[in-house]
Amino acid sequence: MSNTAKSILITGAGSGIGRATADYIASQGFHVYAGARNAGDLQDLSKNKNITPVELDVTSTKDVSEVKKIIEQKQTGLFGLINNAGIIKAGPLMDVSIEELRAQFEVNVFGVHQITQALFPLLLPAKGRIVMMSSDSGFFATPFVGPYCSSKFALEGYSDSLRREITPYGVKVILIEPGRIQTPIWDKGEQILKNEKYSQSLFWKEAKAMGEYAIQKGRTSGLPPLAVAKTVYHILTAADPKLRYIVAENKLEYQLMKILPASYVDKIVIKKIQEVTRLAARKGR
Numbered sequence: 001m002s003n004t005a006k007s008i009l010i011t012g013a014g015s016g017i018g019r020a021t022a023d024y025i026a027s028q029g030f031h032v033y034a035g036a037r038n039a040g041d042l043q044d045l046s047k048n049k050n051i052t053p054v055e056l057d058v059t060s061t062k063d064v065s066e067v068k069k070i071i072e073q074k075q076t077g078l079f080g081l082i083n084n085a086g087i088i089k090a091g092p093l094m095d096v097s098i099e100e101l102r103a104q105f106e107v108n109v110f111g112v113h114q115i116t117q118a119l120f121p122l123l124l125p126a127k128g129r130i131v132m133m134s135s136d137s138g139f140f141a142t143p144f145v146g147p148y149c150s151s152k153f154a155l156e157g158y159s160d161s162l163r164r165e166i167t168p169y170g171v172k173v174i175l176i177e178p179g180r181i182q183t184p185i186w187d188k189g190e191q192i193l194k195n196e197k198y199s200q201s202l203f204w205k206e207a208k209a210m211g212e213y214a215i216q217k218g219r220t221s222g223l224p225p226l227a228v229a230k231t232v233y234h235i236l237t238a239a240d241p242k243l244r245y246i247v248a249e250n251k252l253e254y255q256l257m258k259i260l261p262a263s264y265v266d267k268i269v270i271k272k273i274q275e276v277t278r279l280a281a282r283k284g285r
């Protein structure tokens with residue numbers, strides 16, 4: 001089947017990685033159903049003739065079933081589902097409320113489950129591909145970003161189980177683990193810090209310093225979202241894609257993190273927190 005004949009759904013296509021992926025995949029001849037939540041994004045996406053914008057909040061059962069109906073009515077079939085939509089919740093875990101943690105999982109894990117389960121019957125006859133937008137936070141747990149890291153670790157476990165269940169039926173499950181990518185996610189992280197929600201926390205000094213450090217790094221040294229979009233394209237077109245793709249400048253560092261003993265990684269991370277906090281204090285932040 002040529003790319004032109006294949007349809008793909010991307011969630012969270014209104015901005016960042018999702019938008020870049022929708023544009024890039026569409027430019028390569030795929031027909032893209034691009035899920036977004038706000039009218040402006042849907043309007044923008046509609047300018048591309050290979051894109052069908054669909055209103056989609058992955059936590060909404062109604063939206064999910066509407067999207068399934070649209071795809072069925074258009075009779076395009078579905079070759080790919082790119083589970084990209086995601087949010088970030090951060091803060092010292094001993095201060096993060098159960099509601100915040102639930103809200104984090106609602107999108108990054110339960111939303112993924114809801115849409116994947118609903119669209120699986122369309123992916124099955126196509127022997128299609130499910131791409132999960134995990135993160136380096138899906139295998140390396142950064143302190144003070146506990147809710148987000150927990151959700152991405154859960155997504156990794158979910159994907160491994162799913163892959164082992166459905167691979168014999170011809171549907172592939174592939175994880176992407178991006179490092180820092182320059183997208184609006186960093187502005188959203190900055191907003192969390194600016195709200196100073198955790199300013200009374202025992203851990204505020206460290207959490208704030210580490211948050212500022214991560215945001216600055218993300219904005220200045222992140223890869224462009226097109227790097228992830230191209231990886232998605234490879235996954236959709238390669239005869240035999242790998243199970244996981246790290247998309248980052250410093251891949252080797254990440255690969256090391258995966259194999260070093262956790263006690264050793266803990267020492268490096270704790271040292272880093274102390275260094276970054278000291279530096280922030282010196283700068284008078």
Ligand SMILES: NC(=O)c1ccc[n+]([C@@H]2O[C@H](COP(=O)([O-])OP(=O)(O)OC[C@H]3O[C@@H](n4cnc5c(N)ncnc54)[C@H](OP(=O)(O)O)[C@@H]3O)[C@@H](O)[C@H]2O)c1
Nearest residue numbers: 012014015016017037057058085086135178180181183185
């Ligand atoms: N940027 C990075 O450095 C990085 C690194 C690793 C992994 N990732 C992952 O990459 C994915 C995309 O993030 P991004 O960096 O491109 O950030 P982003 O620009 O903030 O994109 C996230 C997208 O998800 C959408 N979204 C949020 N809640 C949703 C919901 N309930 N239903 C449907 N869509 C929803 C957002 O829509 P609204 O605009 O309507 O809120 C937005 O379009 C996320 O899963 C993220 O965890 C990013």
